[in-house]
Amino acid sequence: MEDVGRVAGVSRATASRVVTGGSRVSERTRNRVWHAVEQLGYHPDLAARALAKGRTDVIDLIIIDEDATQVGSNPYYSRVVSGILSALAGTETQMRTHVIDEPDAPTRLDDVARIVEVGALLINVPPTLGARFAARCGRVVSLGRSAVGVPSVEAENALGARSAVEHLYRTGRRKVVAVHGKPNNSCAIGRRRGFQSASVDAGHEPIGAEGGFCLEAGVAGTHQLLAEHPDLDAIFAACDLTAMGVLRALSESGRRVPDDVALVGFDDSFLASVATPAMTSVRQPVEHMAAMATRALLANETGPSWQRIEPAPLQIRRSSAA
């Protein structure tokens, strides 16, 4: 930077001004400095800058999982990462990832809260912990609704689920049932609500099995539903992974998709497109939501009341063909 100044014929301080903000510097000087930067191939030292500014340009991604070694098997996380990185592209800001085992969450979250710089994205953090984290550090967005007062971005879970059910009845199905997520997960709750109200509106009693966002739940739930309601002809699954389980159980039971039973998942992750048959799914724009949260943190525009709710349009594929 000393050199940049020298080459541009100005002091180090002026060069710094140009490189950082560029304000209160004459047009001519600015050009000369940028030119020198190019010429010398100068790149600022992030560590030094961080020390001087007292803040590192970094966004913290915080993932809580029952089994930290399993995060590699969840398509959701990589979509989030992808969204964050795209929002960070062209920025000097980096992403820092913390994967926390569920049991360690209370302690580890406090540790992380202390070191947060620009902001943090929370995934899978239960409301209590989310609220605590937000209290300790502000500058936070939760992916999926958390406690009241914790900024969050989520998909229109209820509306998405509703559109799935409506689609199924509209295309001629007579008995649409569901495999739900866990009763305490906010996303799962919304989807369940949407399913139930849409069922009622269509003149049917809501029929569903308890589940969870995993394959096994789909398999077990489907077998249970088939046993109790052999005349079902459509299943709404709380997420794509669950839907994959539904697909397997249906195959095991000799029911064909979509001929005998129609299937709709939720997420529209790449699982939906690689499944056989390709799966109709409610699209959750995860990348977009993560990018949006990231940009909000960068712009420091997240307050306790900050909230975004994104549409979740139905992506129709073969699994629900009439």
Place this chain on the structure above:
Amino acid sequence: MEDVGRVAGVSRATASRVVTGGSRVSERTRNRVWHAVEQLGYHPDLAARALAKGRTDVIDLIIIDEDATQVGSNPYYSRVVSGILSALAGTETQMRTHVIDEPDAPTRLDDVARIVEVGALLINVPPTLGARFAARCGRVVSLGRSAVGVPSVEAENALGARSAVEHLYRTGRRKVVAVHGKPNNSCAIGRRRGFQSASVDAGHEPIGAEGGFCLEAGVAGTHQLLAEHPDLDAIFAACDLTAMGVLRALSESGRRVPDDVALVGFDDSFLASVATPAMTSVRQPVEHMAAMATRALLANETGPSWQRIEPAPLQIRRSSAA
């Protein structure tokens, strides 16, 4: 840190010594310092440390992809991330992710090479660029073989493919064909070689379709193979994603798996376990390989001749049942 020293009754420098290495400090002093650290809840400032040491504790993960927005759809990447993070757990070292669009690779790689600190992990970097990168920065490991002289860790691709073919013939299949990966991908090359030699050893002419590590390749390759060799009764796919495509094409053609046609994939990603039927697959221990590479970088034990080759055991599931 000044405070830590004061509380422990020593100078700042001594406190620093204890916190960093702890060598050449008397037992008693060390205890006192650690005690003070606890008491004050002291946490070192990473930026300051980085500046003083002249090096940031960070590992760079570099991913090249044809479409950077699609990295969220590739299970391989999240497994790598997961492996790196597990190796970094308990360390002060962070992970920094760079996703690079294929066309930008030459320029961007040079940029990144300059800022690498502890070391870099390369994914999907073609040999030429890999060699160039290694020349510029050393401290690199490629996941999957790169150019000669570039440290790398890879799975026993050929042997893994061989075991898949042997398994299929041993369980009674008569005509095992393959959908390959791209001809210029090192992993794909190894798997192809394994398939071919195993086929020959089993007394058959190797039959395969060109492909790529994607769904579409599996679909197209399978339709082509079925047209040319209607009597095939087993397919080896170069990766799980391709295998999902094979599954779809077989379904479209009315062939049942495993009754009419057996299927074996490669990777043993979570796709293999969510597929219907569950898919036999050659296990590539991605997380373990990434963790191993990371540890090698941390220990600075990677030289031009550093190389690890990990076994790729067959994971047998329903798709290849006799």
Place this chain on the structure above:
DNA sequence: CTGTTAGCGCGTTCAA
């Protein structure tokens, strides 16, 4: 084994 001292590279005040 420990204390003293000198920067690491940069942002930012204050004066000019």
Place this chain on the structure above:
DNA sequence: TTGAACGCGCTAACAG
């Protein structure tokens, strides 16, 4: 609009 000077929090020489 610009330059000089200070300090961010820490590590690493060098003495003692």
